[in-house]
Amino acid sequence: MATRAYPQFYLNDAQQNLGVMFDYAIRTLQYEGDRFFFYFIQSKVAEKFEHANPKYLAGVSGIELCENVLQKTGEKFAASQNIRIEQGAEFWTGWSLAYYQWYSGLRFSDLQEYGLVPSQILTRYILHEADISKFVEIANKIIQKNKDASPTRLQKYRKAQGMTQAKLAELSGVSLRMIQLYEQRQSDINKASGETITALARALCCNFYEIMEIELDD
Incomplete structure (x- = not known):
């Protein structure tokens, strides 16, 4: 069994934060999901999650996380004064990514390298009705297929x-x-x-x- 990325008591907050972060980035700020995911990794904020930094897992809001990512990568953006977070496909994408990273113990950059990116997750939104274990199963298949097709x-x-x-x-x-x-x-x-x-x-x-x-x- 893989070692979980951090203690489980942080998981709900981490999922909520990444869900809000992606919803805000994609729906409000109009970033393409894969592009924002790249910024999330490039900014090193992703590493803060992976290393169980409490500030990033539970100490700031998802909106603050999103803006922090953009600031660290030098992106110019206009913070919205009319923020409405919805628990739709964009939220579920971040929520699911947070769970899978915690569950697998892989880095977010590993997920990106082997094709588990927002564009792939958004098209599988129907899985939000199923147990999260079904998403883990599908995510494993995506990663394994791309890994097998890639050089070592x-x-x-x-x-x-x-x-x-x-x-x-x-x-x-x-x-x-x-x-x-x-x-x-x-x-x-x-x-x-x-x-x-x-x-x-x-x-x-x-x-x-x-x-x-x-x-x-x-």
Whole structure:
């Protein structure tokens, strides 16, 4: 079972805040959902959620969260004086994202990387009538499908560095064959020794987590 992102007693507040944040951003400020989600991650406010910062989980309103995201990313916007929050599709999108991030323990940037973005969630609004476990099931399928169709993170980081497999083997001390197996998903990098993953991460100038594959909890 995945480790939950933070204590459950914060969850209701976190869901409410993200629900209000997305409703305000999309309906009132007229931001496209995926674009605003990108700003949420870019602003580092998403990380505050992931690291269980009480101020961001429960200490400010969803409207304040939204405006904080836009300020941190340098977006110019006119704060509305006529705010009406509705618990419709936009609210449910944020509410569901908050739940799934808490439940899965993944980063919001992981969700974005593998296609669990507002545009995908909005089209599945009918799920608001079902138990949240149904949304988790669908979200897992979206992420797994996109993950399977994507290169491994090890390969992405290696290519981003302009490095061949042979060069990575030379710099890390990990055999060329093992690097090939990890990139082909014939060997699970998550089951490699900490020493191996650390050596690869150092050679690629990234952290331990960045080259590990995400794991989904049923």
